[in-house]
Amino acid sequence: MASLSTTVIGRRSGAALSGPLMRGSTPVLAARFLAPALAASSSGSVRGISSSSSSKRALAFDPNDLDTPGARSVAPAPSPDGTTRHNWTREEVAEIYNSPLLELVFRSATVHRTLHPKNSIQLCTLMNIKEGGCSEDCGYCSQSSKYTTPSTASKLSDVEEVLVEARKAKANGSTRFCMGAAWREVGGRKRGFDRILTMVSEIRGMGMEVCTTLGMLTPEQAIQLKHAGLTAYNHNLDTSREYYGKVVTSRSYDDRISTIGNVRDAGISVCSGGILGLGEQADDRVGLIWEMSRLPEHPESFPVNALVAIPGTPMENNKPVGFPTMLRTVATARIVLCKSIIRLAAGRHIFSEGEQAMAFLAGANAIFTGERMLTTPTSSWDQDKGMLERWGLRPMASFEEDTMQAHGAAGEAGSAGKDKSSDLTAAVAQA
Numbered sequence: 001m002a003s004l005s006t007t008v009i010g011r012r013s014g015a016a017l018s019g020p021l022m023r024g025s026t027p028v029l030a031a032r033f034l035a036p037a038l039a040a041s042s043s044g045s046v047r048g049i050s051s052s053s054s055s056k057r058a059l060a061f062d063p064n065d066l067d068t069p070g071a072r073s074v075a076p077a078p079s080p081d082g083t084t085r086h087n088w089t090r091e092e093v094a095e096i097y098n099s100p101l102l103e104l105v106f107r108s109a110t111v112h113r114t115l116h117p118k119n120s121i122q123l124c125t126l127m128n129i130k131e132g133g134c135s136e137d138c139g140y141c142s143q144s145s146k147y148t149t150p151s152t153a154s155k156l157s158d159v160e161e162v163l164v165e166a167r168k169a170k171a172n173g174s175t176r177f178c179m180g181a182a183w184r185e186v187g188g189r190k191r192g193f194d195r196i197l198t199m200v201s202e203i204r205g206m207g208m209e210v211c212t213t214l215g216m217l218t219p220e221q222a223i224q225l226k227h228a229g230l231t232a233y234n235h236n237l238d239t240s241r242e243y244y245g246k247v248v249t250s251r252s253y254d255d256r257i258s259t260i261g262n263v264r265d266a267g268i269s270v271c272s273g274g275i276l277g278l279g280e281q282a283d284d285r286v287g288l289i290w291e292m293s294r295l296p297e298h299p300e301s302f303p304v305n306a307l308v309a310i311p312g313t314p315m316e317n318n319k320p321v322g323f324p325t326m327l328r329t330v331a332t333a334r335i336v337l338c339k340s341i342i343r344l345a346a347g348r349h350i351f352s353e354g355e356q357a358m359a360f361l362a363g364a365n366a367i368f369t370g371e372r373m374l375t376t377p378t379s380s381w382d383q384d385k386g387m388l389e390r391w392g393l394r395p396m397a398s399f400e401e402d403t404m405q406a407h408g409a410a411g412e413a414g415s416a417g418k419d420k421s422s423d424l425t426a427a428v429a430q431a
């Protein structure tokens, strides 16, 4: 059992907090941060305080207590790292989402600066390695074969073509390289899948984080990807469970959650987020974040997309999402999914630089950059590097975040994921 008699651990280095928060120049804030923890300590249940082990970053507060006046009392269910909570109620998430916007941003910025490297933004590049011709009917997507759109169906890219793009991304400062194939599922595409395994292995060998999004995966396929060196798998939940049927009919919410489970069980980190502007209501955005918070592990990465309406799709006439909605979603996600990377994904280019900076303040800490974002535009590396410089931000290194460090260990040997993956391999072999 943890004890508050040990040092209150600060972020990253394990050093004791010694800034103004602790020295008393902001006594109200300090009281807000520490009072709940002290109260919990005296009752024998320390919420959000880890042991004195300096290897772990710990929260000295529960994000839910940030507005202590009018305090709620929700039984904490922290994860083993003492920070993430898996017992958020939907009402709590809604209350956060609907709070006054600048107050919300202040709260989320506080959580962000406590748990994440300050001023650090990850640059990721996404390559479309197999465009169009997808048999799913996602109502926002230009790559669905159900709609007549500007996208054309292509074959799976060659390995070398992809490696050229990955090297270019790395040379330009991207530390995560993502590859997307417009498939409902990997299914029986053995030769294509083998080619993707080679891509993953080669790019991981460059020292980059590697992510793929290939549709639904079986447990065996997830294990193969893990063994090839995959660090993350993207599989978005898109929106709330209730609204999902208005967006996609060719698969269910539970299909998505099942693949996310296969990915997680293989020891691959999960990238799963949503899209704003699908015609959803605020409660659907709340529902999305709430669903994420209930997963056995919060996603390592939560991408937030703003719909780019594509002619020919059922959502071609949807209005662009307003920045306050984007900001509110980012800030709520930062508080509820406090350790996840929050990624500004498709549609970022519609927001001004000042708006993007506000999203970074609220807790967004990754962007997609490069030449294209699957089928939609994105800002270029040069534009984005200029933006980071103007706002005093720096590009994040590969495997810099705590949640990614195990994946960055040499050969990934000994990581929890590897262990789980090995167990699963054995289980599959016995089945």
Ligand code: SF4
Pocket (backbone or CB within 6 Å): 134, 135, 136, 137, 138, 141, 142, 143, 144, 145, 181, 182, 183, 184, 215
């Ligand atoms: S599964 Fe992916 S590629 Fe296929 S229609 Fe849906 S979003 Fe588009």
